Amino acid sequence: MHDADPRSRLVTLAAERGTSLAALSALIGRNPTYLQQFVRKGSPRKLEEGDRRTLARFFGISEKELGGMEDKSSASGGKREASVWIDVPRLALDASAGPGALAGREQAFGHMRYRRQWLRGQGLDPAWLSTIAVSGDSMEPLLHDGDEILVDQRPNGWRDGVHVLRLGDTLLVKKLSFERPGHLRIISENRLYAPYELPLDEVAIVGRVVWKSGRV
Structure with a gap:
């Protein structure tokens, strides 16, 4: 007690x-x-x-x-349930896989529930996780419009992969390449969208996409 x-x-x-x-x-x-x-x-x-x-x-x-x-109605089982499950906040904004979505206030409007053991097995710290929805088609076929993505926001030193990033007030989900020092290559999975490059200091990386879910 x-x-x-x-x-x-x-x-x-x-x-x-x-x-x-x-x-x-x-x-x-x-x-x-x-x-x-x-x-x-x-x-x-x-x-x-x-x-x-x-x-x-x-x-x-x-x-x-x-x-x-x-x-008192759930005192006996609540702690056990809490030890098994983690509620990861869903943020009230979309990461655009297209021209770009305006980033609104990052407030949680719900949760996605994950098993604590599964997160631990993936090497993920729940305190740094959030989920957001994908909007647009520029990351197809890897990510589809409406997919939910799990984002790891730990600043552990970024590497090549799929990330959520912010350009001014615009939020995007893209593949990032760090091959050129001081610059960032921003790549869409959909070949209809050409890759482009920006100075690293013009981009704010929100987090790395580590998992997705979506409709069949």
Whole structure:
């Protein structure tokens, strides 16, 4: 049983898991300083229910430890279920596989559920994951319009592969090649779209695409 202040408890849990408050903020679809402000400045005064639930499931604890009320109806099975499943936030924006989608506010509007064991086997840290939908046809046949993609946002040093990137206010999903120092080659899977090159400092890489799902 833990009677600590929810802020102190959150800091302790993050340290035990080896993750940061910024990464946990991304997990719940908030800006990187959201939980740091919650801990240090008391703003917000308490976590919103959806944020608290996501964090509790991530850590495999009761919501009560983060300032919520004990759910007695599910107390016996809730912790076990949380230890098996991870709810990865779905962001309310699309990564365009076409001319480019305007990037809106990156707020979670739902979740995709993954087995903790599967994520661990893929070498993925849930605190850095999000899912978004693909829009357009420039990555066909690899990615189709409406596919959901799992994006790993850990800044571990980028390498060639499929990534979500931001050009100004435009969000794209493309193959990236880092073969020329200081530049980035941006490649569409669909041959109707010609590749092009940009200086690396003009591109913000959001994350690497590590998995996809979609209709048959």
